Amino acid sequence: MDFNKITESDSHYDHLEKMSVRESLENINAEDKTVPLAVEKAIQQIEVLTEKVSEQLKNGGRLFYLGAGTSGRLGIVDASEIPPTFGLNHGIVIGLIAGGDTAIRKAVEFAEDSHNQGWEDLKAHQIGINDIVIGIAASGTTPYVIGALEKCNALGIPTGCITCNLGSPLHKTAKYPVVVIVGPEFVTGSSRMKAGTAQKLVLNMISTTAMIQLGRVKGNKMVDMQLSNNKLVDRGTRMIMNTLSITEDEAAYLLKKHGSVRVAIELYKNE
Template sequence: MNFTKTTEQDSEYNDLEKMTISELLFNINKEDKTVPLAIEKALPQIEKLTEQIVDKLKNGGRLFYMGAGTSGRLGIVDASECPPTFGVSHDLVIGIIAGGDSAIRKAVEFAEDSTEQGWNDLLEHAISQKDIVIGIAASGTTPYVIAALAKCNENGIITGCITCNENSPLATTASFPVVVVVGPEFVTGSSRMKAGTAQKLVLNMISTTTMIQLGKVKGNKMVDMQLSNNKLVNRGINMLASELQIDVLTAEALLKKYGNVRNAINNYKNE
């Protein structure tokens, strides 16, 4: 199968060091604008993958993101934001990065080249056929991710991926691939740029759509969010005041009494 790494192809811009700050910013922004259009072409793939995720999570399974470097960090960011945003368990969406948690801050040399560690990392979480695993790799060639997905396939675990190269080894390994072709980067090979933006946007779409389908949003509000800081407490109070048509002080008392927005709404109606 023909495979070209468009993420590694030469930038369409040259002599970057001769550009002014204004020119650099304008051209980077120009490239960034192409990302949502590239994602639009992949919407049918994203839908198929998300359907699988919703099905697994509705039936007691978990969602795993796996990646190395920027891709691994993006998965961890998305996973870590699900509990505070949607009030779900920290064990429902799990991000795994090559090289372990220390690699979140500092690159771990050659961690992404292991063909065994990815599967071992999944085994530490007692991975099973109830779960679903998404490999994230802009290049689509990361051994850590590909080998883990191949092992999942062998063991009857559904796999997906988010990559930016068509017909890549990762795209052909995953059962439900999402391929967003963003083309060459502004700085040749710097896939933390357009490719990273594409991955972040797709992850946002997948987790948000999944959580809405799991009933974690009411109307357009995050009624299950954790009230972990003053900003979120105030947001919760305003949600209650608006939803129940009550004054702010009553809303504040309700929130304090019942702990979160959903409980407050449900109990207020029963009071």
């Protein structure tokens, strides 16, 4: 390999088994504090990728996350949270993981080593040039992800990535790469830790900003959220109360009548 695989470098700490619980926790926390600073250094790359994601979604395309292991699970988590949080239809932001849904809970051995399966999984969703695919891999070497992005590039489908190794094959393959260099993990090679945290932060930034760009946030409120439990109904009621300066009973009535914070506010103002 012609790059330094930092995510596999030896930890800055040794003899972990001799540390007290407090020492372990403090040292892990000390490492975790460095992650947002590493993300900050990648803001320009995140901006370029997010702008492309927003563009594709505005044009009716979809956002696919593709990964293996922890990276795949993080993509699925982010994708699954978009409909309830922002009211976007299911199937517009999609998370795919090497090994299929079984791998969400239990590792599927060698699933990530197939150079072709990632593309096959995308094909099952009728992937097209209006869509965009973000490959997620801390190492930047996962064949499942790289093979899929290579095929997308050949067909003119936009590609991005989130990785933690500068100059990795994934970094070089993605057209809109994001590289967050978090350094060695507390437990050598355990990229579910700092690398996973970095990936989660970047995913939050990309999807939240894209949803704002799509008009799914008004002021600072999730006006299109799905009212799927009592907590969210209460939150929606408070949004309507504060926005319209009306009583709780009036807000609750409007929310129940219209089933949407956005619609309740807009129709009230137009009456």
